[in-house]
Amino acid sequence: MEALEEEEAALLSQLRGAVSECGQGHxxxxxxxxxxxxxxxxxxxxxxGMLLLESGQALRDHCRRAMEAHRSQGEGAPLEPRRMEPLPGQFLGSASRxxxxxxxxxxxxxxxxxSQNKVGVLLLAGxxxxxxxxPYPKGMYDVGLPSCKTLYQIQAERIRRVEQLAGERFQTQCTVPWYIMTSEFxxxxxxxxxxxxxxxxxDKTNVVMFEQRMLPVVGFDGKVILEEKGKVAMAPDGNGGLYRALMDHKILEDMERRGLQYIHVYCVDNILVKMADPVFVGFCISKGADCGAKVVEKAYPTEPVGVVCCVDGVYQVVEYSEIPLELAQRRNPDGRLTYSAGNICNHFFTVDFLRxxxxxxxxxxxxxxxxKKVPFVDKEGNLVKPLKPNGIKLEKFVFDVFQFSKNFVAFEVQREEEFSPLKNADTAEKDTPTTARRALLSQHYRWALKAGAVFVDSRGERIPEKQSFREDEEPPAVCEISPLVSYFGEGLEKYLKSKELQSPFLLDEIKAETLQQA
Known part of the structure; x- marks a missing residue:
């Protein structure tokens, strides 16, 4: 017992000296x-993990950066128009044009x-x-589809389907490894x-999970926040923490061991994401790109999304608040916005570039x-849940590395086909379970019509077709198509052509086999 007490006393003395030296004795x-x-x-x-015991340098630097960022908050004026340029046409592909x-x-x-096992996918799920x-990760969420599938299941099945498509096209067995970056939470x-x-x-050996780093949350007084008496308030270091995590957990070595050359990186919350999208991957490879981004056309000039463009000759994502209004509203001769490339956190990297x-x-x-509002323990040890933001979190963004690319490209996709994020509860106006579910069912309804299907109601009466509808409008019929049956709408004619389908309709592998035999 005495030995244990002596060990704890020595540890406390060592820690106290280090945290006191960087002003964090509390x-x-x-x-x-x-x-x-x-x-x-x-x-x-x-x-x-937060400090170097000899000097506390790591923790001191982190707190200093947090305070500097907080002091400079709001100082960023709009960029000078002459510094910005849109993406050059030769480096921009389009799914529609x-x-x-x-x-x-x-x-x-x-x-x-x-098919040659050179492509992997990497999910940002921290x-x-x-x-x-x-109270659980977004990938586990069920938005209310007829199948009750979660985001994770939808994504896993898209991986299986694209493996099948590539294998059938080139008569081979192939694998798309799935890397999943999580956080402590x-x-x-x-x-x-x-x-x-x-x-x-x-195959679980092809699903590789790893953690991004956590950083301490700093109060407005420059002190690290204690969320419990014995626990420091921590937060993930942003999706840009990917690059440190790849090194920390030797993920790059795993990719190289598997012979991977290209990685598709995406966020967990986009219900329409195409894993290892062959068109996007093929476009980037054909252009010799080391780094690429999928973008969607901005819906209107002041839409609050970052824009992929050039600043001082370097590719980057510029926040909507930093774009001068005159540039945000500028249009090309064809009427399209000049700065229209909205960022959707969907990227291509070569493994060499990541290294x-x-x-x-x-x-x-x-x-x-x-x-952020961060619960904390006050000086008396009482837990306080603040009504106003009190904590500074520092994070990096995955797209911050565009500036280092030697050959950057962008690929514009249609929002209704590839981007519907799930961020908010249904009490919000956008990016909710309802909007995500509606986006997927609307897409599948369009696929079914294109394949020649006819929808009928419970009385067998034909439901009038509608080719386009507003984002806040439900499709005329409920139709869900399993990713295991079709990846991007391909091959549906053999199941659906001239078939009468009663809404709601779920096309899974079993149903597809039945329809094909009918």
Whole structure:
């Protein structure tokens, strides 16, 4: 017992010297009140991860950066118009305007690379479902589809289908490995969810989960926030934490061992995302790109989305608040917005580029500021839930590396086909479970009509067709098509042509086989 007490005393002395040196001595104020050695060890390990015990340099620098970012908040004036340029046409492809023969060629190239096991996908899934109002990762959410599938299941089945398409096209067996970057908050629940669902029939050796780093949350006084007496308030380091995480967990080595050359990176909350999209992958490879971004056309000049463009000759995403109104409203001779390339966090990278970023460029990335309401323990040890924002979180963005690309390209896709994020609860106006569900069912309704299907109601009466409808409008009939049956609407004629389908209609593998035999 005495030996244990002496060990704890030595540890406390070492920690106290380090945290006091960087002005964070309060982190140990409640050490005597912690419940037993396990709580004290947990706090000690957390503090060790935040600072270098010899000097506290790492923690001191982090707090300094947080305070500098907070002081400069709101100082960023709109960019000078002369500094900005739109993406050059030769580096911009389009799902709707590029010639059909080019789209077919890009798809063929993408499928060829997939068939040779050179393409992987990487999911950014470190965020919590706070705005959505759920206590679990967003990938586990069911938006209310007839199939009751979660985002994770939909994505897993799209991977299986694109593997099948590439394998059939080139007569081979192939694999698209799935890398999933989680955070401290989402790793455990995500691992359990995949185990409980048998990895959705994927080989679990091809589903690789890893954690991004966590950073301490800093108060407006420059002090790290204690959320409990023995626990520091921590937050993920943003989706741009990807590049450190790839190095920390030797993920790049795993990619290289598998022979991967190209990685498709995307966010978990987009219900319409195409995993390892052959057209996008093929386009980027055909252009010799080391880095690429999918974009959607802005809906209106002041839509609050970042814009992919050039600033001082360097590619980057410019926040909507930084674009001068005159540029936001500028239009081309064809009437389209000049700065129309809205960022949707959907990217292509070569593995070589990712390694260059991890080994050379990552330290140059500047952190971004997020001000949040963070529960904390006051000086008396009482838990306080603030009514106003009180905490500074620093994070990096995945697209911050565009500036380091030697050959950057962008590919414009149709919003209704490829982008419907799930961010908010249904009490919000947009990006909700309702809008996500509606987007997917509307897409599948269009696919079914194109394949020659006819929808009827419960009385057998034909439902009038409608080819287009507003974002806030439900499709005339409810139709869901399993990703295992069709990846982007292909091959549906053999199941649906001239068939009368009663709404709601779910086309899964079993139903498809029945329809084909009918």
């Amino acid at each position: 982190l140990l104020d409640f050490w005597p009140e912690l419940e037993g050695p396990s709580q004290r060890r947990a706090l000690a390990e957390a503090l060790r 590029s010639p059909p023969e080019e789209l077919r060629a890009w798809q063929q190239e993408g499928l060829r690379q997939i 965020g919590q479902g706070t705005r959505l109002g759920v 989402t790793l455990g629940p995500t691992e359990r969810f995949f185990q409980e669902h048998g990895y959705f029939h994927l 260059a970023v991890g080994e050379k460029f990552e330290p140059q990335l500047k952190p971004h500021l997020a001000i």
